[in-house]
Amino acid sequence: MNKNMTPVARPYHAWLLLLCGCMSVLASVVIAPVLPQMQEYFSDQPNVGFMVPMALTAPGLVIALLSMAIGVLADKAGRKRLLVIGLILYAVFGVAPVMIDSLPTIIATRIGVGFAEAILMTCSVALIGDYFEGVRRERYLALNTTFSSVSAVIFIAIGGALGEFGWRVPFFVYGISIFLAVAALFMLWEPKHHEDEAAAVDASDEEKAKWNPWKIAGICSVTFVGAILFMSIQVHIGYLLGGVGLSSPSQIGLVASSGQMAVVLGSLFFGYLLGKAGFVTSIRLAMAFTLIAVGYLLVGFSGVNANLMVSGVLCAGFGGGLLLPTLMVWNMSNLPKYRRALGTGAWMAGFFLGQFFTPIVVVGLQSVLGTHADAIGMMGQVLLPIGIVLMIGSKLHKSARLSAA
Numbered sequence: 001m002n003k004n005m006t007p008v009a010r011p012y013h014a015w016l017l018l019l020c021g022c023m024s025v026l027a028s029v030v031i032a033p034v035l036p037q038m039q040e041y042f043s044d045q046p047n048v049g050f051m052v053p054m055a056l057t058a059p060g061l062v063i064a065l066l067s068m069a070i071g072v073l074a075d076k077a078g079r080k081r082l083l084v085i086g087l088i089l090y091a092v093f094g095v096a097p098v099m100i101d102s103l104p105t106i107i108a109t110r111i112g113v114g115f116a117e118a119i120l121m122t123c124s125v126a127l128i129g130d131y132f133e134g135v136r137r138e139r140y141l142a143l144n145t146t147f148s149s150v151s152a153v154i155f156i157a158i159g160g161a162l163g164e165f166g167w168r169v170p171f172f173v174y175g176i177s178i179f180l181a182v183a184a185l186f187m188l189w190e191p192k193h194h195e196d197e198a199a200a201v202d203a204s205d206e207e208k209a210k211w212n213p214w215k216i217a218g219i220c221s222v223t224f225v226g227a228i229l230f231m232s233i234q235v236h237i238g239y240l241l242g243g244v245g246l247s248s249p250s251q252i253g254l255v256a257s258s259g260q261m262a263v264v265l266g267s268l269f270f271g272y273l274l275g276k277a278g279f280v281t282s283i284r285l286a287m288a289f290t291l292i293a294v295g296y297l298l299v300g301f302s303g304v305n306a307n308l309m310v311s312g313v314l315c316a317g318f319g320g321g322l323l324l325p326t327l328m329v330w331n332m333s334n335l336p337k338y339r340r341a342l343g344t345g346a347w348m349a350g351f352f353l354g355q356f357f358t359p360i361v362v363v364g365l366q367s368v369l370g371t372h373a374d375a376i377g378m379m380g381q382v383l384l385p386i387g388i389v390l391m392i393g394s395k396l397h398k399s400a401r402l403s404a405a
Helices: 011-029 032-041 048-077 079-099 103-131 134-163 169-187 196-202 205-210 213-235 237-242 249-274 281-300 306-332 337-369 372-404
Strands: none
Touching: 011 048, 011 079, 011 103, 011 134, 011 169, 011 213, 032 048, 032 134, 032 237, 032 249, 048 079, 048 103, 048 213, 048 337, 079 103, 079 169, 103 134, 103 337, 134 169, 134 249, 134 306, 213 237, 213 249, 213 281, 213 306, 213 337, 213 372, 237 249, 237 306, 237 372, 249 281, 249 306, 281 306, 281 372, 306 337, 337 372
8 A cells, every 4th residue: 555645444443443442441340240259358458448449440540640641642652553552551451460469459550451541542532533524423433432331231241250250350351452452553554643733723713712621621520520420330339239139240240231231222312312402411411410310319219129229220320321422522512623632631531530539439428328329329319409400490591592582
């Protein structure tokens, strides 16, 4: 092929990049079913109830701190090159706990996984934006949420099944990123791109006026809260189900996978609402908050009723599936082209910072209220009136605008 010719992007290039992005989901869910086993194994360690969930969420803090810096590095060093390096690092740090018998050291390897995740998420999304344009680009970016949710279902089920053989076994799954690294090395190419400053010079006045750092900061703040709401049940699913008698890794994996399937349905419902008039961002946010709140209340009131607990997990999952794409599109719609990488990095920072703080919030409430289910239920009691007020306010605002028109 002529070196001066730009390769033509095909659907399989997008699928490869979407699979690379799914590695961040794997890191968050594949070990969730074995957290109770890990806590029992390290029961002699101080603060083990706090430390073990951190193994799941520590990568989120790293992503929150590094996502914007990784974007700058990708522009300088090359996005494909950095993506391949990230996939290799992901495998190395991800599999390492198989051979480690120290909880603090395992947490350290999870920080390494977070560094690799920050690379994978930033570069995979950026390359989709580079390779595709217009409707194709929007379609593949929208598929990112669906891919993530479906892969979560698969990875949770795999983690639960492998967990039957010991808590270390699910960590082997991280090694699949080596195969993706080989595929990326031979199938992808380095796109031509420009510095943000150069793009800013050529940006139209309309594009420049679109950039509002304070508004983006507000969206990222809502995303921070949304991440806590989205992750609270996922991170503590093993503890919640153990309280209603579902304690084996396979049972936990099955219920967690069902919850992720509810997320898939919620994301598809988001796509359905996009084509309906009147379902603006605030309405979709209100619907998502209300659904999550109802799910949380069902969990809180479940007691020893497994059916009520599972119903709450499914309801909250559906609401979470509606929430995430709503927040992502809300942010993207307020970003001019020349600030898209920075704004996307800020959004990721807000989301993963919320993911990091999830066990701090839930365990803090649990220490006061008694159980994880009580903590989730209290969050539902706080969230439900917020969702209702937001829904009513959005409807009143819409009516006022129609009257003024």
